[in-house]
Every structure is written in structure tokens, then in C-alpha cells.
Amino acid sequence: MAGTHVYTDYHPRWLRRHVSTYWWLEKWAYFAFILREATCLFVAWFVAYLLLMIGAVVGGADTYLRFLDWSASPWVLTLNAASFLFMIYHAITFFVAAPQALVVHVGRRPVPAQLVLAGHYLAWAAASALVVWVLTRP
Amino acid sequence: MIARHPEPLLWMLFSAGGVLSAMLMPMLLLLFGLAFPLGWLAAPSHERMLLVLGNPVAGVTVFALCALSLFHWAHRFRHTLYDGLQIKHLNEVLALLTYGAAVVGSAAAAYLLWQIP
């Protein structure tokens, strides 16, 4: 190319490839990501379930017992079993992600990622134990 | 000099909701979703439930759990639809539906908990 050559005289047509709507099915990592995001649906379901239960408690002893009976019906049990699995997946993926976002410094040194992770799991265990104790102590 | 838009606040609500739901929901779900209905453990009595939900600390915790978890769902669901299904043109509608539902749900939670004597 010499002198006052204008490059755009012939500009090759660039190929722009379109991303498929099903991009998340192309790689296992992408699918695992969508599964992680899907856990939020089960979080919302459990909030609805809790609100139904609180509503039943407010309604009196009878409505509460009827709620407990309903909670034992097959489709509710199945939904809650699935929700439990997704909830575990949510907790684990959230805790694994936390150390990447939370780089805390104690003085000059950063707290190691494993410690941040361990702290989350300990808090999880403590919170779970507290829930059991509050609901089942005599 | 920071750009002004609601994303940072929504992200903080999402994070808080994510932490609370991750910490509390698994055990609550195990108990109220499986253990009590299936009879592995005795379900708390109605009086016990009134006592627990009537306690101010527990009440606030349950409200925070419900409200923040709903915002966690709203934020995550909106982003997944936006990116996963590429329905960007419906962004405002989606935002209204998801965060609106979270607001309504939080109000419902507050109302119900307020009813506990």
C-alpha cells in the first residue's frame, strides 16, 4: 500500500456470528450456571410456602393443622424435595463465589480465601443448628 | 463521578437475600418441607408457632428472610431472562413484574407477621 491509498476502498465483509438462544446448552459450564440461576425460582417458592404457613398459623390451630396435612400431599412433598436439592446447590455455589467477591484485609495481609469459605460454612452450620433448636426444643 | 442507576442497590439486595436464603432456607426447608410432613420429627404445635413468630427477633428475621429472598429471586430471574432468553426488549416490563412482585410479597410478609398476637 503506497502513497495516499485509502484502506476502505475495499473493506472485506466481516462475518458476525449470531449467538443462539440456546447458548446455555452448548457447554456443561453454561448449563451449570443456568441451573445455579434457576435456584432462585425455588427460593421464591419457599417464600410463598412460608407465607402460606404463616397465614395458616394466623388463621388458627385448625387452619395450621390443615396446612400441615396439605404439606404432606405428594406433589408438595416432591416440589419441596426438589427445592431442597436446589437450595443446597444455591448455598454451595453462593459460598464458593463469596471469597472471590470478599477480599478482606486484616492489617496488611488479605484473609485467605479458604478462611472466608470456612467462615461461611461455619455460619451455615450454626444458623441451621439454631433453626432446629428454636423449632424443636421441648 | 459514579454513574447513577439502580443496579448497585438491586445487587446489594440480591446479595443479602442470597446469603440469608443460603444460611436459613436449607434447614427450614428440610424441616417444614420434608421432616415434619413425613413425620421424621414432630411438627411444632400451634402455640409454639405463635410463640416463635411472635418473638420480635424471630419475626424480624423471618420478614428479612422473606423480603430479601424475594429481591434475590427478582434480580436473578430478571437477569436470567434478559441474558438466557434474550428478551431484552421487554426489560422494563420484566423489571416491573419481578421487583414489583418482590415488593408485594414483602408487604404480604409484613402484614401476616403483624397479625401474630
Place this chain on the structure above:
Amino acid sequence: MQDRITLQVARYRPEQESDITFEEHDVPCPKDWVILDGLNHIKDRIDGTLSYRWSCRMGICGSCGMTVNGEPKLTCATFLSDYAPGPVRVEPLRNFPVIRDLIVDIGDFMQKLVRVKPWLVREVEKPLTEGEYLQTPDELDEYKHYSMCINCMLCYAACPIYGLDSKFIGPAAIALAQRYNFDNRDQGSGDRMAVLSEHEGIWGCTFVGECTKVCPKHVDPAGAIQRYKLTAALETMKSFFLPRGA
């Protein structure tokens, strides 16, 4: 130990076709050959018109990024024998426009890089007579891994958000901004905040995490982005509750 392997190489010749086509070539597969060696063999011995970028052949220049069997890889750092018995599919890097064959245009990234001011910003330049900036090893460690970025664009190829919306500023640009934000010689984090805190800045990211997985230099752009989300969120809260600054 197999001594030959099939390479399925993407071709795109805009003067004669409107889409990518694939050609199959049989290349030698010695133990120490990488994909780039296979491509060079094709260009040297079989078809000299094959076009692709490469330079250092040792994983530091960032030129040879391509999609190998669906994954973004540096072709100089990926062994052919790892894909035995083959075939190995070599395509241009995803999420960028293809100019020709295996060459993509990364101009979008170059524009975004400039916007994050990837250089030391000082309020007042330190005069030479005052000597060097002194930095302890701990202070260096704060940003060192972010400085390892070779601009190879594998992270952009792996990021589904960037693929769906090219307005997203992207992993490497944010990681490089953080490299300077965490450098204690720099005073420019306020300057960078306007660009990073935009809707298509860090807030486009949904923490898929693929960028960190594919990075050949272990930069961890996903971590850089999440850390900045926290910084920006706290800064937004501060600017809201303390508008005149504290």
C-alpha cells in the same frame, strides 16, 4: 502414540463465500507439537493461503487465541496429542467478527481498554529528583496477578454476556482497571469509576465465571469484577447518604 491427527480448520474467504467452511487436513502429531505447529505445517506444506495470527509461540504475546473443540485456547499452549485420536476442530475466537479464516477483529476491546485508563494516574506527578516509588512485596501482591493479562481475549470469547451484548465492557478491561486501582502508586480510581460503574460496565456481569476458567495467565477477571461490584455498591451508598462526601 499416534503419529498423525486430523485438523478441521475453519476457512472464511469473504471474496468467495459468505460463511465459514471447514477443511480437513492430516498433520503429524509428535509429542511436543501444539495446535499452532499443526497450523504452521498446513500453511508451510499444504495450503499457504491459510490465515491466522501468531507471534511468540510461548504464551506471552496473546496473538494466537482460537476456539479449539469449542473451547477458547492459546494454540501455542495447547498440545495436539491431548486431542488424540482427534479430529481437532479449530475455529476463530468466538464473540468477535471474523475478518478472514482464523483472524478476528478485537478493535472493540481496544476501544474499551483505553476507556478504563490502564496507566498510572497521579494527581501530581512525582518529580524524578524525588526518586523511585517504593513498593513492598505485599503491596505488589495486591495487583500482581491482574497485571499478568496478555490481552489474548480468551475471556471475552468465553463470556456469554459479551457474546449476547457487545456493549458489555468485558472481563479483561475490568481486570486491567483493577490492576491499577489496587496499585498503591495509582491515584486514578475515581477516574475509572465513571466508566466501570455504568450499566454496561461491571453491572452487565452475572458471574458466570468462565472468564477465570479459560484465562491462561490466571488473572481471575471474575474475582476482579465481583470485588469491584462491592466497591461500586458501597461507593453508591456513600454518595447517596453522604452526598457532599465524608
